[in-house]
Amino acid sequence: MKLIMLQLRDLPTPEILQKFVQRYPEADVTAISSFLMLLRVATDLSLALDACLSKHGLLQGRWWVLILLMREDNLTSTPSVLAEKLGVSRATMTGLLDGLEQGGLVKRVFSQADRRSVQVQLSAVGQSKLDTVMPDYYARVRLCMQQLPQQQHAELQKILGVIVQGMPAWDAQAGSLTIKQEL
Amino acid sequence: MKLIMLQLRDLPTPEILQKFVQRYPEADVTAISSFLMLLRVATDLSLALDACLSKHGLLQGRWWVLILLMREDNLTSTPSVLAEKLGVSRATMTGLLDGLEQGGLVKRVFSQADRRSVQVQLSAVGQSKLDTVMPDYYARVRLCMQQLPQQQHAELQKILGVIVQGMPAWDAQAGSLTIKQEL
DNA sequence: TTGACATAATTAGGAAGCTAACTATAATGA
């Protein structure tokens, strides 16, 4: 499943929200505002991240692969596991690894134990690329978050946790409510 | 600029974060955790939205266009304005409108005032499609947010506002810090 | 008036994701 988030430059004004509530009474203005702001801020952050990475000649997908490899003690993993952790298809991971291998940032090593499988290894060049990019990335994350006191971070993370826990409700019950709605 | 957010299924454990901090001392674990959780929750929400819309035969891009049109008093706008508000290129908007027009959800009307311009109008079919989709969408947003008390919504929106305001720092100063870092 | 520039929309071609099909290898069980 492809995940494209649009930029939503134009959040609804209170007047517009009111207009929608009049037509659709089940709308909860507060919940909708939070939902839209969340999407909006996240897409802005993701765009900023893209811009930062592109200065270093990297794309987000390939960069996350490098990070996932660096997390491993032996700097090594397999395409399937990487795809799973990154939430992309194995086909997409093949493409990401092709790009990284071409740039010499990772190396594919064929496994003796299971000849279907491939070990992907972060190369010295890849590690060195991360050593250039990560300080820049971390500095930017720190800067754009620095107005937020420690206390608020905890609050934000708590709130996000609550939303995550509420997400199963999204799939589970909304359908039946809709049916009730349409009767 | 294309905006693809990967799913980041695998947030770093405290141990892994610690490992990264040791190599990159400028890393701020709290800020990074907030940053990653924010991206993670937003992508989950966006995926859930996709799933909801696809049940109604819609894709996110086209759906947002319908909403933008419905916000207008005369249900009408132009491709340029829609592209601007949605944060996509005009070329992409052409494609979105092609799809919507093919399904009869919008109508292109050539303007007499400015013959370069096209007026895009939400059709009765399009309005009726929204009348089916929006109650379902709003019900789901309400459900997945319902564990969050009103007070927390205000807190969340305040925090997101602070982050948005901090974002210029992302582009402005990180570069110089990086240079200092690399000396 | 008309030449230069600006603007609206589209078209053409490329990037990076997806699903489905394919190849090779491994595991299972009658």
Place this chain on the structure above:
DNA sequence: TCATTATAGTTAGCTTCCTAATTATGTCAA
């Protein structure tokens, strides 16, 4: 044992985004 099924990775073809170029029209100032 060996046919069936499962798994790892890749390839092929599609989608929807993008940028750049194109076409048509409008604006402005010499």
